Structures are given as structure tokens and as C-alpha cells.
Amino acid sequence: xxxxxxxxxxxxxxxxxxxxxxxxxxxxxxxxxxxxxxxxxxxxxxxxxxxxxxxxxxxxxxxxxxxxxxxxxxxxxxxxxxxxxxxxxxxxxxxxxxxxxxxxxxxxxxxxxxxxxxxxxxxxxxxxxxxxxxxxxxxxxxxxxxxxxxxxxxxxxxxxxxxxxxxxxxxxxxxxxxxxxxxxxxxxxxxxxxxxxxxxxxxxxxxxxxxxxxxxxxxxxxxxxxxxxxxxxxxxxxxxxxxxxxxxxxxxxxxxxxxxxxxxxxxxxxxxxxxxxxxxxxxxxxxxxxxxxxxxxxxxxxxxxxxxxxxxxxxxxxxxxxxxxxxxxxxxxxxxxxxxxxxxxxxxxxxxxxxxxxxxxxxxxxxxxxxxxxxxxxxxxxxxxxxxxxxxxxxxxxxxxxxxxxxxxxxxxxxxxxxxxxxxxxxxxxxxxxxxxxxxxxxxxxxxxxxxxxxxxxxxxxxxxxxxxxx
Numbered sequence: 001x002x003x004x005x006x007x008x009x010x011x012x013x014x015x016x017x018x019x020x021x022x023x024x025x026x027x028x029x030x031x032x033x034x035x036x037x038x039x040x041x042x043x044x045x046x047x048x049x050x051x052x053x054x055x056x057x058x059x060x061x062x063x064x065x066x067x068x069x070x071x072x073x074x075x076x077x078x079x080x081x082x083x084x085x086x087x088x089x090x091x092x093x094x095x096x097x098x099x100x101x102x103x104x105x106x107x108x109x110x111x112x113x114x115x116x117x118x119x120x121x122x123x124x125x126x127x128x129x130x131x132x133x134x135x136x137x138x139x140x141x142x143x144x145x146x147x148x149x150x151x152x153x154x155x156x157x158x159x160x161x162x163x164x165x166x167x168x169x170x171x172x173x174x175x176x177x178x179x180x181x182x183x184x185x186x187x188x189x190x191x192x193x194x195x196x197x198x199x200x201x202x203x204x205x206x207x208x209x210x211x212x213x214x215x216x217x218x219x220x221x222x223x224x225x226x227x228x229x230x231x232x233x234x235x236x237x238x239x240x241x242x243x244x245x246x247x248x249x250x251x252x253x254x255x256x257x258x259x260x261x262x263x264x265x266x267x268x269x270x271x272x273x274x275x276x277x278x279x280x281x282x283x284x285x286x287x288x289x290x291x292x293x294x295x296x297x298x299x300x301x302x303x304x305x306x307x308x309x310x311x312x313x314x315x316x317x318x319x320x321x322x323x324x325x326x327x328x329x330x331x332x333x334x335x336x337x338x339x340x341x342x343x344x345x346x347x348x349x350x351x352x353x354x355x356x357x358x359x360x361x362x363x364x365x366x367x368x369x370x371x372x373x374x375x376x377x378x379x380x381x382x383x384x385x386x387x388x389x390x391x392x393x394x395x396x397x398x399x400x401x402x403x404x405x406x407x408x409x410x411x412x413x414x415x416x417x418x419x420x421x422x423x424x425x426x427x428x429x430x431x432x433x434x435x436x437x438x439x440x441x442x443x444x445x446x447x448x449x450x451x452x453x454x455x456x457x458x459x460x461x462x463x464x465x466x467x468x469x470x471x
Contacts, residue, residue, distance in 0.1 A: 001068065003068055003070040003088050003464070003467070004067050004069050005046065005089075006046035006069060006089075006090060006091060010063065010067065011023065011025065013063055014049055014060065014063070014091075017049075017051070017059045017060060017063075018049055018051050018056050022050040022051065022052075022097075023047060023048075023049060023050075024047065024048035024049075024050070027044070030044055030045055030047070030092075031044060033045055033048045033077075033086070033092045034085070034086070035077070035085065036077045036078065036080075036083075036084060036085060037078055037080050037139075037340075037344070037351075038079060038080055038081060038082040038085070038351070038433070038435055039348065039349070039350060039351075039435070041085055041434070042085075043089065044086075045086040045089055045092040046089050046090055046091065047091055047092070048091075048092045049091060049093050049094065050096060050097050051097065052098065053211075054172060054174055054180050054212075057093060057174045057211060058174050058178045058179070058180055059178070060091070061175070061176055061177065061178040061209070062177070062178035064090070064464055065176055065464055068462055068464060069090050069091055069464060070086065070089065070090030070091065070464055070467050071090060071091045071092075071093060071176075071464055071466070072086040072087075072088075072090065072091070072092050072093070072205070072466050073092075073093050073095065073205040073466060074092050074093065075095055075115065075116070075143065075144035075147030076139070076142050076143045076147055078139040078142055078143040078147070079147065079151065079431070080340075080353075080430045080435075081431045081433030081435040081436055082434035082435050082469075083150070083204045083205065083431050083432070083433035083469055084147070084205060084433075084466075085433070085434065087467070087468045090464075093209065095115050095116040095144060095209075096116050096144075097116060098115050098116035098117075098146070098211060099114060099116040099117055099118075100113075100114045101113050101114075101117055101121075101125050102114065102212070104125065104131070104217075108186075109216060109217045109219075110169065110186060110214060110216055110217060111125075111126060111133070111214070111215045111217060112212060112213070112214050113145055113212070113213050113214075113215060114146075114211070114212060114213075115145060115147075115210045115212075115213060116145075116146060117144065117146075118140075118141065118143065118144060118145070119136075119137065119139075119141075119143050119145050120141045122145055123136075123140065126217055127220060130219065130220050131217045131218065131219065132217060132218040132219060132220040132221065133167065133215060133217055134157045134162070134167070135148060135153055135155055135157070135161075135163060135164045136155035136157045136158075137153040137154070137155045137429070138155065138336075138337045138339075138340055139340075140155070146210050146213065148164045149164055149165075149168060149171070149200070149210055149213060150200075150202070150203065150204055150205045151164075151430065152164050152202035152429065152431075153429050154384060154387070154389065155384065155429075156252075156254075156336070156386075157252055158384060158386075158387050158389075158429075159250070159251060159252070159253065159384060159386030160250050160253075160386075161218070161252070164201060165198055165201035167215045167216050167217075168197055168198075168201055168213060168214070168215060168216075169184065169185075169186055169188070169214045170184045170185055170186050170197060170214040171183045171184070171196075171197055171200055171210050171213055171214070172210070172211045172212035172213075173200060173207075173208035173209065173210055173211065174208060174209045174211055175207075175459060175460075176207075176208065176459060176460040176461075176465040177460075180211075181208075183196035183197040183199075183200055184196065188216065202431070204432065204433060204466065204469055204470060205465070205466045205469075206456060206459075206460070206469055206470060207455070207456065207459040207460065207465070208459060208465070209465075221252070221294040221295055222295075222296045223294065223295060223296060223297070223298060224252065224292055224293065224294040224295075224301070224329070225302070225305050225322070225323070226290065226291070226292050226322075226328075226329045226332060227290070227291045227305060227309070227320055227323070228289075228290055228320070228321040228323065228332055229288065229290075229308075229312050230281070230285035230287070230288050230317060230319070230320075231285060231286070231287045231315060231316060231317050231318070232284070232285060232286060232287075232317070232318075233287060233316065234258060234286060234287045234365045234366075234369075234381065235365065235366055236287070236315045236316045236317065237256055237288070237315075237385075238256070238365055238385065239362050240311065240312055240317070241254060241256070241385050241386065242358045242359045242361070243314070243315075244291070244308055244312075245358065247310075247311050248307075249293075249304050249308055249311075251308075251386060252292045252293060252294040253290065253291065253386065254289065254290075254291055254384070254385060254386025254387075255289065255290040255336050255382070255384060255385070256287065256289055256290075256382060256383055256384075256390070257287070257290075257336065257382035257383075258286060258287055258288075258380060258381050259281065259285060259286050259287065259288070261339050261343065261380045261382045262288060262335060262339075263281070264339075264342050264345075264346050265335050265338050265342035266281075266335060267342070268338060268341065268342035268345050268346075269334060269335060269338050269342070272338075273334075277331060277335065278328075278331065279321070279331055279332060282319075284318070290332060291308055293308070339382050339391075340391070340393070343380050343393045344393075347396050347397050348395075348396040349380075349393045349396060350394040350412065350435070351391065351392075351430070352392045352393075352394070352412060352415065352416075352430070352436075353383065353389060353391045353427055353428050353429060353430045354392065354415065354416065354419035354425070354426060354428070355387070355388050355389045355390070355419070355424050355425060355427070355428035356388050356390075356419055356423055356424030357388055357422070357424065358385070358386075358387070358388045360423060360424070361385055361388060363422055364390060364418065364419060367415075367418045368381065368392060368415055371411050371418070372394070372411065375408065375410065375411035375414075376399070376403065376407065377394050377395065377399060377407070378394075378395045378397060379392050379393060379395065380392075381393075384428070389428035394411070396408075412439070413439055416439050416442045416443070420443050425443045426439060426440070426442065426443045432469065432471075434468065434469060437469065437471065440471055452470070453471060
């Protein structure tokens with residue numbers, strides 16, 4: 001059944017719900033909501049609405065459900081899989097006005113937050129109280145916390161502390177029918193029926209619109225050390241990761257990037273921040289690991305750092321840099337977290353993120369380079385290899401449009417097949433959205449997809465919410 005157009009009469013009713021200033025019909029202003037950070041995709045919505053209460057969203061959803069109008073919820077627009085793009089036009093509901101930290105409960109180590117709060121703002125707010133919210137996506141300075149929940153974002157600290165869903169206790173959600181529910185309770189243990197809270201995490205805005213989030217928090221680690229470890233080859237770096245964990249060490253971050261990623265990002269950072277990068281990256285090293293250890297005891301941290309260095313000595317590695325100042329730590333993390341925009345500034349690219357068991361990372365990265373050679377594309381690899389999550393940016397560079405739209409997709413399908421054959425899957429944190437939708441049958445049997453479609457139907461009988469995503 002085709003979706004209905006947004007008529008003048010419907011827009012009048014939207015205006016009555018959210019106010020004239022929160023209804024965007026101007027084409028130039030709507031364009032800002034037509035794209036995210038996924039390649040060069042753009043889909044212009046018919047109208048953009050900026051509600052501020054769950055009740056307003058409920059009224060919008062009831063109206064759209066009644067008239068079969070497509071609705072796409074949108075956060076900060078930093079997605080890399082097209083999960084918040086209005087491919088069926090219709091209505092975009094922007095969550096930008098849901099930007100309040102409602103409460104921080106220091107006794108119970110919980111916080112209640114609206115989904116439009118920027119992740120870094122939330123992290124800093126709890127840090128001021130000596131508390132810690134670990135999920136740390138690279139776009140934390142601009143992404144919305146609700147988008148993190150919808151995509152189940154991770155980041156560098158996931159290797160030790162887990163991903164977003166590990167910190168979500170309860171959610172207030174507006175269903176596609178307009179009903180408002182809480183998915184659970186603000187407790188650490190809950191065996192009361194199906195776990196709707198965890199189902200919503202990573203559902204990419206296809207089951208409901210999140211309007212409040214209750215997070216659990218941790219105590220803030222007071223100290224950290226940071227090591228930059230260069231390796232002769234990507235494969236050697238990947239082999240070393242598994243051995244570090246086998247030695248009984250659990251870093252709070254274990255990040256990998258190729259030399260090409262570092263060089264492109266250094267150029268980008270020096271332009272953006274107008275400051276010279278002082279860290280030296282030896283030319284004869286092709287890969288780097290950034291290893292962070294955190295805690296509250298200097299002696300324990302130094303002992304663990306020595307154990308890491310002892311493990312690395314068994315591989316083809318160069319001289320290890322021990323970041324001995326906060327400024328140097330900040331510079332190294334700045335380089336790592338700017339790799340994605342740095343590579344995007346260099347070339348149009350397809351940003352993929354696969355995940356495999358750690359021990360299979362060497363086979364994965366060798367296979368990716370072999371696939372790229374066969375199909376004629378260059379790739380820049382980096383990621384959270386402490387938990388097996390590798391980001392692959394396939395670069396267009398000088399490729400023809402025809403090869404970019406045909407050969408590259410075939411090559412990406414082979415990369416996904418390789419990841420699955422190594423015990424992994426299509427995405428660790430970017431989600432499926434529209435970019436990976438054509439490849440879902442590589443990772444999922446039809447029986448799995450049938451169950452997922454059934455869940456979608458139960459939440460969204462008319463299929464109006466974020467249509468065309470995942471499957």
C-alpha cells in the first residue's frame with residue numbers, strides 16, 4: 001500500500017499540535033533533514049516537525065497512522081547507514097527539542113535523559129558529579145543520546161565497559177499507533193515478561209520513538225595511561241590484540257588504525273584545528289594500536305602497561321610511545337576520533353563496520369585487502385579491535401561512477417560474507433539502515449527475518465514508522 005502525501009489540511013493539523021514555528025515546509029530548510037553522514041544519500045521529506053513532549057509525538061503518530069503517512073524519527077544526523085533518512089518522504093520528526101537532562105540520581109547511580117541530549121554533554125554532566133557514562137562514539141560531540149540507543153552505539157570503551165544497551169534500564173516510547181509506554185522499570189534486575197527495553201535498543205527507530213531514557217551509571221575512574229604501539233603490518237597488530245587479552249589484561253580502549261588512516265587524519269586535524277600535530281608516526285610501520293588502561297591505582301596501571309609492552313615485544317613492532325601528558329593523550333585520541341571525518345574529507349566513501357571474534361581479525365583484514373585488490377578499490381581500515389569491530393572505509397578516489405555503483409557493492413558483499421564465515425556479522429554499531437539492507441541475507445536466514453518482520457508488524461501494524469529500513 002503506497003504512503004499518502006502530506007496534504008495542506010494535514011499540515012494545518014500538525015501546526016495545531018506543535019505550533020507554526022515548529023513546522024518546516026520550506027524546501028531549503030527541509031534539505032538539512034534529508035541526509036546524514038552516509039555516502040551522498042539525500043531524500044527530501046514533505047515536512048519536518050519539531051515536537052517537545054511525548055503527547056505531541058503521540059498526536060502526530062495517531063494522525064499519521066490514521067492517514068498512512070510515513071514517519072521518520074531523526075536525531076543528530078550523524079548516522080552512517082542511512083537509518084534516519086526519509087526514503088518514503090512523508091514526515092520527519094526531529095528530536096532536537098528533547099534536549100533536557102531531567103535528573104541525575106547519585107545514590108542509585110541513574111540518570112533520566114531526553115533523547116535529544118548530545119552524548120558528550122551528558123557525559124560531562126555526570127562526570128561533574130564523579131560519575132561515568134562509558135559509551136563513547138566518535139561523534140559524541142554532535143550525536144544525540146537517543147540515536148545512540150536506536151543504533152546501540154559502542155565506541156572505544158566498549159571493550160571494557162560494554163555498549164549503549166548495557167546502560168539502558170528503561171525507556172519511555174511512543175508507539176506508531178500513538179500509545180505511550182514505559183518498556184521496563186528503573187531497576188537493575190527485571191524478569192517481568194519480555195524485555196522490551198533491550199528490544200528497542202538497536203531497533204533503528206522502526207518500532208517506536210524514544211522520548212525518555214533511564215541510564216545506569218558507574219563510578220568515574222580517576223586515572224589512565226595511554227600507549228601508542230606501531231607494527232610492521234596490519235596482521236601483526238591484529239595478532240597482538242588477542243595475546244594482550246590472553247595475558248589477562250582488559251584495556252579500557254584498544255583501537256586500531258592503518259598508517260594511511262593516520263596520515264589522512266593528521267592532515268585533516270591540522271586544517272580543522274589550525275594546530276600542528278606533534279606525535280611522530282614512523283614511516284616504516286603500517287599499523288598502530290592505541291591502548292588505554294584506566295583505574296584508580298597508579299601502581300596497578302603501570303604494572304598492566306608493562307605487561308602490555310612485554311606482550312608486544314613478541315611481535316614485529318616498533319618503539320612504543322607512552323603518552324606522558326594529558327595534552328599528548330588528547331592529541332592521540334583526537335587523531336583516532338577524527339579518522340572518519342578525515343577520510344570523508346579526502347574522498348567519497350562507503351563506511352562499513354563488521355565484527356568478528358578477536359582471534360579472527362588477522363584473517364579478516366588480510367581478506368579485506370585481497371578483496372579490494374580484486375575489485376580495484378582502496379580501503380582504509382580502523383576500529384575498536386579490542387572487541388573485534390573493524391571499520392572499513394572503501395574509497396571512491398578515481399573510480400568511475402559505474403564501478404562505484406556495481407563492482408564496489410559486489411566487493412562489499414564479499415567482505416560481509418568473509419566476516420560471517422569468520423563467525424562475525426554485518427555491523428557492530430553502525431546499524432543496517434538502508435546501506436546494508438541488501439546484504440541482510442548474508443548474515444540472516446529467512447526464518448530470522450520472518451521473526452523480525454513479525455515483531456515490526458506487532459509494533460507498527462500499518463508499517464508507517466521509519467519504513468524501508470533493515471529489511
